Amino acid sequence: MEVFSIGVDLGGSNLRVGAFTVRGERLKLIAFPTNAASGPAAVIDSMCEAIRVVHEELVATHEFAGVGVGSPGPLSLPDGVLHQPPNLPGWDGVELRREITERLPWPVWVNSDANMAALAECRLGAGAEYGVDSLCMITLGTGVGGGIVLDGHLWHGLNGAAGEVGHGPLILNGPPCACGARGCLEVYASATAVVRRARELNLVAATEAHSDEAGTQLNAAKLAQMAEAGDAVARSIYEQAGHALGLGLANLVNTLNLPLYTIGGGVSAAWNLFAPRMFATLEEFSYVYRMSQPRDPNQYEAGKTHICRARLGSDAGLLGAAMLPLVPRPLPRA
Amino acid sequence: MEVFSIGVDLGGSNLRVGAFTVRGERLKLIAFPTNAASGPAAVIDSMCEAIRVVHEELVATHEFAGVGVGSPGPLSLPDGVLHQPPNLPGWDGVELRREITERLPWPVWVNSDANMAALAECRLGAGAEYGVDSLCMITLGTGVGGGIVLDGHLWHGLNGAAGEVGHGPLILNGPPCACGARGCLEVYASATAVVRRARELNLVAATEAHSDEAGTQLNAAKLAQMAEAGDAVARSIYEQAGHALGLGLANLVNTLNLPLYTIGGGVSAAWNLFAPRMFATLEEFSYVYRMSQPRDPNQYEAGKTHICRARLGSDAGLLGAAMLPLVPRPLPRA
Incomplete structure (x- = not known):
């Protein structure tokens, strides 16, 4: 059976x-x-x-x-x-x-x-696709969550808090975060963060309709559409998210030296808007990445550090x- | 046999x-x-x-x-x-x-x-003392090195670069680092860094004699003596090192959620000069630490996050x- x-x-x-x-x-x-x-x-x-x-x-x-x-x-x-x-x-x-x-x-x-x-990304998504059994997944949703799989198993840490990659010092003079710190990845790269920034910059069209969780995701998607259509301010918001992701990844790559980092959650749909800046910042701040950099960051190469969109979506x-x-x-x- | x-x-x-x-x-x-x-x-x-x-x-x-x-x-x-x-x-x-x-x-x-x-700290030092088999060790020497032991075994990563905790973005407008980035832990908390800062601040007495590797360690120790004796500028250099260590630890604690972090190398002898600021910064920037904080940071408590001096010294x-x-x-x- x-x-x-x-x-x-x-x-x-x-x-x-x-x-x-x-x-x-x-x-x-x-x-x-x-x-x-x-x-x-x-x-x-x-x-x-x-x-x-x-x-x-x-x-x-x-x-x-x-x-x-x-x-x-x-x-x-x-x-x-x-x-x-x-x-x-x-x-x-x-x-x-x-x-x-x-x-x-x-x-x-x-x-x-x-x-x-x-775990799903490792067993059934990008990890399975590339044949690796260790990865860190960053989920860009209402907040920024994370999970670390090492040799096929989740790394829980002392009491289950491992993989809190959305929090921790990145940009010290940045906005306050719900976690009590300032300038965490979550205040730049979550759906909530990009929409909040759009409101601050009076990009009203993108953010007028909804204020609940689903609305936040929807507004982040609308903002991405504006950026795709060439709106410079909307583009700059996603570039800032990419910069913060590059900084966060630099710390993760230097600490964990994993073969694979996957980025999922609603905001990851705007990959083309944030990824170029993310890769540039990562290259600048992580010599470990430079030592194991693939020729094309969007192409998986065995033995190199690969960063890509998660494969499995909301499932x-x-x-x-x-x-x-x-x-x-x-x-x-x- | x-x-x-x-x-x-x-x-x-x-x-x-x-x-x-x-x-x-x-x-x-x-x-x-x-x-x-x-x-x-x-x-x-x-x-x-x-x-x-x-x-x-x-x-x-x-x-x-x-x-x-x-x-x-x-x-x-x-x-x-x-x-x-x-x-x-x-x-x-x-x-x-x-x-x-x-x-x-x-x-x-x-x-x-x-x-x-x-590995030695885990098997024979602080890890053995507290009965834990996972730790991150940060070595404050000429540079800042690191190593991560998970469930009793070294975590090497993809090609052996895991545990490079001395490098990666911490203080973005900080001094340039040999790794090509700026504001890494190494430019604040290595022996080289505290001596360089002493020179910049004209604390000549601490830094006149030696410029080789052994001399750098010696000068860092002299600078610590000045700080112990009450020199405000020397104290501020070690406080800055403690701040950077607290930021670095905040990222490590949020990512790895380990039971133990040990700090070794020559600069760790100045523990009393940098540890208070290190713990204050860590508490400010890591909610994971606050969730698992021991009542007294200098006292090991099972199930809590412990940060302490390495036990084994230069051996x-x-x-x-x-x-x-x-x-x-x-x-x-x-």
């Missing part, structure tokens, strides 16, 4: 439950609004009910490996406890893994949505969550 | 060959000037002769595990080829591992001196090189 797992993408607005094979083939999908305002218990009840429905449909014909859940962060790992998640207000302290485990008779893994996207988080039960466990240490 | 290995610390000035047990007990040591000017072939001949002498003395009573060599970087790994090492002029392109392997009948590992210090590189043949190999991947 073919093995399958169930992945859950618990978003602030929508909740998706999908069944997948090891190769990432989707067998079944249920999607519905999270309705976070109903509180953690009700949301987790609905989630577990959907998991049971999906399981029931497939278990006669497939072998079940378990449930993987990707959640908005921050959450501590491996216990899967949420810590004031900005996208799930009122969920502070929720012991997500315990809550799900108490409701379901199957093995349950919980991890952050940013880590899930990284990455769901796919990564489904991969959690399917990833072979790390062997015990010698 | 007890197992032993031979470690080599190939320095720009001195070469040391030592035999050690798994517990880091020294069985034998030979030290002599590197005489780098005589060229790679002559230096490697002398090194291998010393290794043979040490091996001959112990092999009747001990089981031999192999030879580990720590070399000035940069060098690519695992092949151990030097790339324009600033501390070994004329050694560009030397295939150090191959050269040694051709001269000796035993297994040979080659790695960078910064990585060797990190760290030699000890780490000796540990290379003794570290259990990573298991093959599942």
